[in-house]
Amino acid sequence: MNINQALNVLNLKGTVSKEELAKAYKKMAIKYHPDRNPTGVEMMKVINSAYEFLKGLNLEEIKHTDEKNAYDYSEDLEKVISEILKMQGVEIEVCGNWIWLSGNTKDYKDQIKSLGCYWASQKKKWYYRPAEYKSLNRGSWNMDAIREKYGSSIVKGKNSQELEMKA
Incomplete structure (x- = not known):
């Protein structure tokens, strides 16, 4: 997984701060929680993987380098x-x-x-x-x-x- 792919999983574009990353993760976790969504178990594995990857970069801001190809991969x-x-x-x-x-x-x-x-x-x-x-x-x-x-x-x-x- 690379930065652009992880941002697409979380439906994020542009330059993203740590706070925006955390908010996007929380939003996705609520949307795809297994108690609310039949595909939740599988989706949360992908979402957690993307979030952990981006969080592990330890950057103040993360930039999507290919915004023309940004899309909501999770959907x-x-x-x-x-x-x-x-x-x-x-x-x-x-x-x-x-x-x-x-x-x-x-x-x-x-x-x-x-x-x-x-x-x-x-x-x-x-x-x-x-x-x-x-x-x-x-x-x-x-x-x-x-x-x-x-x-x-x-x-x-x-x-x-x-x-x-x-x-």
Whole structure:
């Protein structure tokens, strides 16, 4: 995750102070709290990751360096996650501000593709990423390296949890 991507997750533009960063985080935490929002658990992982990244920079002000590509990534991500949660047996793994999809994805291939997800043939998983992402390293990362660098949390959709409880 870079500064622009983290600011897009928190829907911030321009130059941002520590106070504005904290206010934006609080606003997002209220909006995506798991008690208020069905996609809240997954969204809060991405929001927390972005906030911790920006907070860890220890800067008085943080500037969005690509304002023409600034947008509300959290809104896009929420739409994708809410649709994926409806897919029985599809697992979501959050790594930084990317989501990786595994499990029963074959049955939902066309739906997943229409959400703007991409297939990673070497990893045998689908992924959704920020639109402004540009890889500086064209080399292939394995999932363990991605998890180590960006952290990871696996979330099972409600349908797959219900299946596990019934089994």
